[in-house]
Amino acid sequence: MPPLVDSDFEMTTTIEAKPTTDLKHVATDIVTRAMNAGASAAECVVREGDEFSTSVRLGQVETLKESGSRSIGVRVFFEQRAASTYSSDFSAAGIERMLKSALELAKITSEDPYAGIPEASKLGSLSGDLDLYHEDVYSLPGPDRIDYARRAEKAALDADPRIKNSDGGSFDAATGHRVLANSHGFVGEYRRSYCSVSSVPIAQDENGGMQRDYWYSVARSLSKLDSAESVGKEAARRTLRRLGARKVKTAHVPVVLDPMVAASMLEHIFEGVNGDSVYRGASFLAGKLGEQIASPNVTVIDDGTIPGGFGTSPFDGEGIPTRRTVVVENGILKSYLLNTYTAKKLGLETTANASRGLAGTPGIGPGNYFLEPGGKTPQQIIGEIKDGLYVTEFLGHGANLVTGDYSRGASGLWIVNGELAYPVEEITVAGNLKDMFKNISEVGTDLEFRGSVASPTIRIDGLTVGGE
Amino acid sequence: MVTSQQKHFFFEHYGLTNQDLENYLAAALSAGGDYADLYFEYLTSTSLMVDESLVKSASQGISAGCGVRVVSGERTGYAYTDDLSPQRILHAARTAALIASAPAKSTVAGFQEKSARSLYPVTLPSVDADITAKVELLMRGDRTARAYDPRIKEVRASYADELRNILVVGSDGTFAEDSQPLARVNVSCIAKTEKTSGRGTSGGGGRVALDFFFGDKTPEFFAKEAARQAILQLDAREAPAGDMEVVLGPGWPGVLLHEAVGHGLEADFNRKKTSAFAGLIGKRVASEKCTVVDNGTMPWRRGSLNVDDEGQPTQETVLIENGILKGYLSDKLSSKLMGLADTGNGRRESYEHIPMPRMTNTYMLAGLDDPGDIIRSVKNGVYAVNFGGGQVDITNGKFVFSASEAYLIEDGQITAPIKGATLIGNGPDVLTRVSMVGNDLKLDEGVGTCGKDGQAVPVGVGIPTIKIDRMTVGGTARKDPGGFMQ
Helix, strand or coil: CCCCCCCCCCCCCCCCCCCCCCHHHHHHHHHHHHHHCCCCEEEEEEEEEEEEEEEEECCEEEEEEEEEEEEEEEEEEECCEEEEEEECCCCHHHHHHHHHHHHHHHHHCCCCCCCCCCCHHHCCCCCCCCCCCCHHHHCCCHHHHHHHHHHHHHHHHHHCCCEEEEEEEEEEEEEEEEEEEECCCCEEEEEEEEEEEEEEEEEECCCCCEEECCEEEEECCHHHCCCHHHHHHHHHHHHHCCCCCECCCCEEEEEEECHHHHHHHHHHHHHHHEHHHHHCCCCCCCCCCCCECCCCCCCEEEECCCCCCCCCCCECCCCCECCEEEEEECCEECCCECCHHHHHHHCCCCCCCEECCCCCCCEECCCEEEECCCCECHHHHHHCCCEEEEEEEEECCCECCCCCEEEEEEEEEEEECCEEEEEEEEEEEEEEHHHHHHCEEEEECCCCCCCCEECCCEEEEEEEEECC | CCCCCCCCHHHHHHCCCHHHHHHHHHHHCECECCEEEEEEEEEEEEEEEEECCEEEEEEEEEEEEEEEEEEECCEEEEEEECCCCHHHHHHHHHHHHHHCCCCCCCCCCCCEECCCCCCCCCCCCHHHCCHHHHHHHHHHHHHHHHHHCCCEEEEEEEEEEEEEEEEEEECCCEEEEEEEEEEEEEEEEEEECCCCEEEEEEEEEECCCHHHHHCCCCHHHHHHHHHHHHHHHHCCECCEEEEEEEEECCCHHHHHHHHHHHHHHEHHHHHCCCCCCCCCCCCECCCCCCCEEEECCCCCCCCCCCECCCCCECCEEEEEECCEECCCECCHHHHHHHCCCCCCCEECCCCCCCCEECCCEEEECCCCECHHHHHHCCCEEEEEEEEEEEEECCCCCEEEEEEEEEEEEECCEEEEEECCEEEEEEHHHHHHHEEEEECCCEECCCCCEEEECCEEEECEEEECCEEEEEEEEECCECEECCEECC
């Protein structure tokens, strides 16, 4: 067959406009049809997104990916019975089939007295510009996007002769549009944009031992993205300091977590106050409201309203305006994080943390969730330790939220007389989260958001470092 | 729903023709490039959850789309569409074509379908089976777990299945279709007393029909196992910390192999020399008792595939033979660039993703040792029989896996259960310290999911009982020469 002839194949700068469908109309129409078919309540989510990504390795383009997709999810209720279906087929027949399946499926679920969409009076959307969407994430011409990735990698490769290899540099951009409608008449929508640059260098020591680390920047607007060069340089610094890592003897020493790994500790608090775990008694923080669960220098906030935030949205997955919730104040557990269902189960009010995928019952997700910064710089915190471990990476998933038992692989740097002395690896860090939260003895000043969960540097005492 | 297993699914349901496929490939290669392929996917899925003895969640969904890939040297262009109309597929093809910048390539004239196995010939895929039967499975699991012991306070049972119809065509004449079922039952329990608590989880399945769960692997089987683990944890002692002898039980502990050697032997990492295993082919990386394979051809297994996501039939690949590193797991791109055979390990999560080398079912062959002798040979150590997940840094080789059920071994006897602990080691040398290999090879129950570069794919693992002479255990208890102090 003759090859298809087409005009020109310049790198496109925008993604081709898709058939314009009013997503709000799609969502409200599906809700109406569900109600007409006898549902007592219905909720529909429509998502549309575009993504662009490119990676460069050793100066050459490795991958280039560009696409868009759309999907619909519907949840229907027959009084206290619920079911959900989803589809990527927007044709009339596809939508009809999705709805019919949902209505059928609801017959086999159980009456659950707590099931339902939120009360009408609670629904709504934050007003004003939340600074979540910037078209400039797609503003770079194709070759410049590749160049962004290339420069991030090059800055790392050029930083030191010991950087001998690379897992590449990358530049990604994405936009998303989300609509939610329900049978109380709620219709809301928002758009969000995202761009990021990263670099993953590999360093080699004189014995051939290799180490890899990475660094990245992420922003909702291209104008706020860190320069490719600064990302590459930081990636190189983080990688080089791991070279020559050794194992250490098993020890009981103070442990300092850098902000990236400290955020994982904060995530354990999140899992512990997640309403779904709380009502099931699957969390050691269940039933601890008003009690001291962490040291007095620990204050944890969840705030879905911060303009420009990575965890910001005008309403949650059920159509309730997002808000600011103090989760832990000076070590006292003040609030769980809840959606409508778990709030009803616990006899509390929702904290507008519903997270809704395409299907299933809504889960619970963070807004901008963070540990309030303390008064010491990371250097001061490290400087006060004679013998201890500074963790820059955790490996594995060794946290048991039912019992609090905690055991993970780690690597980082050994602290000797207040200085980061030498790299260490192939060690474990173990304790129990109940004690660990209470033993957070220092909180740093260095809070910075690189995602929806963020923490400053923290110091935890009383842990076991496992090694030789 | 249109879900039944059939030949020419996309031809019948989307009116595709061979001519269309050739047109799309021509568009993909319109700016040059060495190779192009199309991956059509139509995925239907069901998930159910029983919590507090109520069917709280039921969902079904369909996702369909086509991914177009263009390979030019080491470069890959990729675009996808969830709209299978000719205009959208052509647009995706032209977008993917942007990776190359050369005159158009003439493409394939005709496709050849390679003969492939039929490893999961289900007559009625579970997605089409009566949903009330699936609900009943979960209610049985729920009842069994609750009846196991009054200290079991919470039970959650879940069911998930899917049927993935795929069509892969390539400019090299590749033409492969498959219809891939997958089903899983899972039960998790929480046990509580006034002072302590524990959790347990168990599940299984594979590329099977619903009748699988009416054989040996019933919901009752998984429920009892989950409840047993949760109750056991109530009395668990602190785990020791530091280097010691470790015995792994058979089955799921094979996750050790997946993390310690499997990922490091994926060809892409070795082509780029970013793996700690790079350049070690022909070298000793394990004791001579160790032979490790990846096998995508095991009937009904979760990690098995008739053809991989590039249309290549799967196979059994020897990774380590009597301790010597023999081979890598490769996909089309790596095999071409490295001059290796394609082992049929090119996999992807969905049409939205670029394929890469991935494991299927990875396991160690049985040895000659009696499992009882292995335990008796240990003076002070840990016997780990169940694990949660693991993780590896393929560049420095360090890997972890987290024991969820483990015991102390004292003077050759299994004694007290211990709390969950992470085990950490170094991939290229951990297997050199395997001094005994049991005769009791077992594959896992079929719940494993592997993540790499943000892509999740189902996998299997397996191992006989093995003894590792030294490994670091990440507990909290202080150790003294006579044993573990509490």
